[in-house]
Amino acid sequence: MVDHEREANNGVEWRVKVLQDGSSVKLEPAETGIIQKAWLGLAGLLLAMKMKVAGFLNKVWNIGADDPRKVIHGLKVGLALSLVSVFYYTRPLYDGVGGTAIWAVMTVVVIFEFSVGACLCKGFNRATATLTGGALALGFHYLAEKSGKTFEPVILSISVFLLASAATFSRFIPVIKDRFDYGITIFILTFSFVSVSGYRVENLITMAQQRLSTIAIGVSICFCVCIFICPVWAGGDLHFLIVRNMEKLACSLEGLVTEYFNDKNSSEDDKSRSKKWQEYKCILNSKGSEDSLSKLAIWEPAHGNFGFKHPWKQYLKIGAAIRRCAYCVEALNGCINSDVQAPEYIKTHLNEVCIRLSSEASKVLKEAASSMKTTMKSPYIDSFVGEMNIAVEELHTALRTLPNKKLITPSQGTETMSLIEALPMIPVSSLLIEISARIEGVVDAVEELAELAGFKPADDDEKNEESIEAQGKVVTVEIQQV
Amino acid sequence: MVDHEREANNGVEWRVKVLQDGSSVKLEPAETGIIQKAWLGLAGLLLAMKMKVAGFLNKVWNIGADDPRKVIHGLKVGLALSLVSVFYYTRPLYDGVGGTAIWAVMTVVVIFEFSVGACLCKGFNRATATLTGGALALGFHYLAEKSGKTFEPVILSISVFLLASAATFSRFIPVIKDRFDYGITIFILTFSFVSVSGYRVENLITMAQQRLSTIAIGVSICFCVCIFICPVWAGGDLHFLIVRNMEKLACSLEGLVTEYFNDKNSSEDDKSRSKKWQEYKCILNSKGSEDSLSKLAIWEPAHGNFGFKHPWKQYLKIGAAIRRCAYCVEALNGCINSDVQAPEYIKTHLNEVCIRLSSEASKVLKEAASSMKTTMKSPYIDSFVGEMNIAVEELHTALRTLPNKKLITPSQGTETMSLIEALPMIPVSSLLIEISARIEGVVDAVEELAELAGFKPADDDEKNEESIEAQGKVVTVEIQQV
Numbered sequence: 001m002v003d004h005e006r007e008a009n010n011g012v013e014w015r016v017k018v019l020q021d022g023s024s025v026k027l028e029p030a031e032t033g034i035i036q037k038a039w040l041g042l043a044g045l046l047l048a049m050k051m052k053v054a055g056f057l058n059k060v061w062n063i064g065a066d067d068p069r070k071v072i073h074g075l076k077v078g079l080a081l082s083l084v085s086v087f088y089y090t091r092p093l094y095d096g097v098g099g100t101a102i103w104a105v106m107t108v109v110v111i112f113e114f115s116v117g118a119c120l121c122k123g124f125n126r127a128t129a130t131l132t133g134g135a136l137a138l139g140f141h142y143l144a145e146k147s148g149k150t151f152e153p154v155i156l157s158i159s160v161f162l163l164a165s166a167a168t169f170s171r172f173i174p175v176i177k178d179r180f181d182y183g184i185t186i187f188i189l190t191f192s193f194v195s196v197s198g199y200r201v202e203n204l205i206t207m208a209q210q211r212l213s214t215i216a217i218g219v220s221i222c223f224c225v226c227i228f229i230c231p232v233w234a235g236g237d238l239h240f241l242i243v244r245n246m247e248k249l250a251c252s253l254e255g256l257v258t259e260y261f262n263d264k265n266s267s268e269d270d271k272s273r274s275k276k277w278q279e280y281k282c283i284l285n286s287k288g289s290e291d292s293l294s295k296l297a298i299w300e301p302a303h304g305n306f307g308f309k310h311p312w313k314q315y316l317k318i319g320a321a322i323r324r325c326a327y328c329v330e331a332l333n334g335c336i337n338s339d340v341q342a343p344e345y346i347k348t349h350l351n352e353v354c355i356r357l358s359s360e361a362s363k364v365l366k367e368a369a370s371s372m373k374t375t376m377k378s379p380y381i382d383s384f385v386g387e388m389n390i391a392v393e394e395l396h397t398a399l400r401t402l403p404n405k406k407l408i409t410p411s412q413g414t415e416t417m418s419l420i421e422a423l424p425m426i427p428v429s430s431l432l433i434e435i436s437a438r439i440e441g442v443v444d445a446v447e448e449l450a451e452l453a454g455f456k457p458a459d460d461d462e463k464n465e466e467s468i469e470a471q472g473k474v475v476t477v478e479i480q481q482v
Numbered sequence: 483m484v485d486h487e488r489e490a491n492n493g494v495e496w497r498v499k500v501l502q503d504g505s506s507v508k509l510e511p512a513e514t515g516i517i518q519k520a521w522l523g524l525a526g527l528l529l530a531m532k533m534k535v536a537g538f539l540n541k542v543w544n545i546g547a548d549d550p551r552k553v554i555h556g557l558k559v560g561l562a563l564s565l566v567s568v569f570y571y572t573r574p575l576y577d578g579v580g581g582t583a584i585w586a587v588m589t590v591v592v593i594f595e596f597s598v599g600a601c602l603c604k605g606f607n608r609a610t611a612t613l614t615g616g617a618l619a620l621g622f623h624y625l626a627e628k629s630g631k632t633f634e635p636v637i638l639s640i641s642v643f644l645l646a647s648a649a650t651f652s653r654f655i656p657v658i659k660d661r662f663d664y665g666i667t668i669f670i671l672t673f674s675f676v677s678v679s680g681y682r683v684e685n686l687i688t689m690a691q692q693r694l695s696t697i698a699i700g701v702s703i704c705f706c707v708c709i710f711i712c713p714v715w716a717g718g719d720l721h722f723l724i725v726r727n728m729e730k731l732a733c734s735l736e737g738l739v740t741e742y743f744n745d746k747n748s749s750e751d752d753k754s755r756s757k758k759w760q761e762y763k764c765i766l767n768s769k770g771s772e773d774s775l776s777k778l779a780i781w782e783p784a785h786g787n788f789g790f791k792h793p794w795k796q797y798l799k800i801g802a803a804i805r806r807c808a809y810c811v812e813a814l815n816g817c818i819n820s821d822v823q824a825p826e827y828i829k830t831h832l833n834e835v836c837i838r839l840s841s842e843a844s845k846v847l848k849e850a851a852s853s854m855k856t857t858m859k860s861p862y863i864d865s866f867v868g869e870m871n872i873a874v875e876e877l878h879t880a881l882r883t884l885p886n887k888k889l890i891t892p893s894q895g896t897e898t899m900s901l902i903e904a905l906p907m908i909p910v911s912s913l914l915i916e917i918s919a920r921i922e923g924v925v926d927a928v929e930e931l932a933e934l935a936g937f938k939p940a941d942d943d944e945k946n947e948e949s950i951e952a953q954g955k956v957v958t959v960e961i962q963q964v
Binding site: 059060063064070071073074075077078079081082085086088089102105106109110112153156157160161162164165166167168169170172173185188189192193196197284285287288323324327328330331334335338399400423424426427430431434437438 | 541542545546552553555556557559560561563564567568570571584587588591592594635638639642643644646647648649650651654655667670671674675678679766767769770805806809810812813816817820881882905906908909912913916919920
């Protein structure tokens, strides 16, 4: 867009050129002098800044609008901090914990996390690590005190050195890293804190006791605010992330294949097509999110459809199975967009069966997704898989009979199909067959989940439909890539 | 293994069965009584525990042996903590910072990270956030004090609520999350800390000053230990991760294709084959590591071959290009291990040209990797790409002439090759062609890096070879999946 403006009092006419993305501004003054130049430069700078700030604010607004839970999370942190500061402002409460109320503030700030799982994990880690680290440090302190003033700092230093080294190294052990990473930090912190300051502070036990009680206050405030005000469940996020990935895969697969076969003037809108069905690409990199969500989910109590020992590990298997399909869809996308293409009249011969296979495969995926969404066993899934396998057989047959096909070309009348021209079609078909095989892997993983989590069988059709409808209203969950 | 033992003084004979994985033990006593049963149970339990502990210790030992830098990191943390505790034990130093030396200990524990980049990032974040948070809190404190005793806690609470909410929400903005995530925590912490405790503490400015100086002491000790004692550079790790990924891809590609064509009794050792060339699979999920390493690398000063403004972002592009190849190799692996296979005599006809293509492609990848390793422009890469493209053309030709090929089968003499039987070969070939195209993308990305980072041209062949040899000794870097 080009913007014409006339600044009357300066007698200068200039054109402000705002670039398409709204991030950069170019000034093209019609007349120039030194002061005018400076003025123009300043005005341009200000305008550019304004545009940048507006663009940034717009982005920030969108982050909040896309997922209001993020805004709510901010407010929850503010609320928890305000609640905890009440301890500081109220004289009787303040005296009760002997002036160490500030530790409660600290606990709230470092523990409060977006999801309930992360919050519980950190709270549990902090409490346990403070306890064990403090107890161990008191033990060493007692030993050091017994051995006289000269040796005391030596023993304390050596114990800090050894324990900190060992604890730091232990963070590289996967089991510990996954569950107690934060705990180790707090363990080292508390241990060095108590054992080092124990050298100068007299009533160490009272200090430890007060510290523990303030941490307990901070942790309980965190837990209450996190769980009872608009809770965000890592487990629910993981569940819907997997469901959404399945749906995305289904849409991309069907869309890519259908457009490839139906597209008459493929060279023109290659670009727009390749943009439209690329949703599957975010599946390729969602392993990180899935892993971290499943680690957090195991800390969460039973909620909604998810029981106490919900098999969160199984979700990782489903995720991996989905990703295996996505890798093949990525290769399929490569074949579809490659330079060498089969002529239109050859495409037509595999058209029907390929589209049918892709739509059957996508139906299977969608059914598996909806079975997960409703946490009910699907009564149709087996027959859908059967249909898909019939379509696979049909494609096999179509490929096998390809060279014998007679076809009518406008110019030469009836002739045998040239197999060489059909060559580019064969990888597409064979990838479709491979994808169907991998989709069966997804279905198996989902059925295993249904067993482990005890999904109800959906024998009552009407009930099932109602439930699907009800669940369809669940707000779709967007997970940030970790 | 079955272990026979005779316990003479108990007169009991039993067999201890240790399962293959060394994790579980089964006791099968020959004669039983109640005491003997209990005794056996206890012995079995102790043995099982011993095996478990031994297995765990073995794993821990391997973690250290595989990457000694992890052990060194533990020792470095211990050293930094011991150094900082000297401040506490030495009377003059302790008096100098007015008893707040404990903050230095805390700083060391939370800032010290594995790589230099992470340590600098956290240190910078902590220092900046403490400064700004503290200054802002002092300002609000001044305002609140002016407005009288009644309003003071109200104003303080509201300011804490608003700033904490806004700061927490700002963590969801990608730019801020990538660089200042830790800083935001510390900002909220310091702000609430100072503004809440300011309500009760009189000499607030002195406290803030002392806190800053102890944090400065902690941060400088961290930086010195982290940078000057066996530093671990995130940038170097990223560099070698990419190089290793390229080499893994090259090996897997060549290995898979060569074994597929040379394997005469493929049905038997399918399992062993599929295990041997699966190294490429770790490329599929390495995006997380690459992203986090590149975020840390930008904090690092110039070191070794990496200058001040080394283009770390470009490594992500190379990584993505490598992953695009790996997706196709994954699909290729699926085709190679699929149930429907072409008969041996058809494989033979594409044997030579496919193996040649895969070896040329792998040569290109290895050359690109070695060019990165030595940070020198490769003089051969273009000719290698040329060779690869010639091999692609040959494969195209071989596919095109396939139906006309006469072949001699032992039973029926000369006949035209059956194209139907060749069908399973076509996807393999076409994926190989697609992989070659994607490898050119990798080469382009590496060449762009060479331009951006100013790789020296390797005009002197001898020098180049020396350099390659020298760099070959660099310890291979294993990155933990983040």
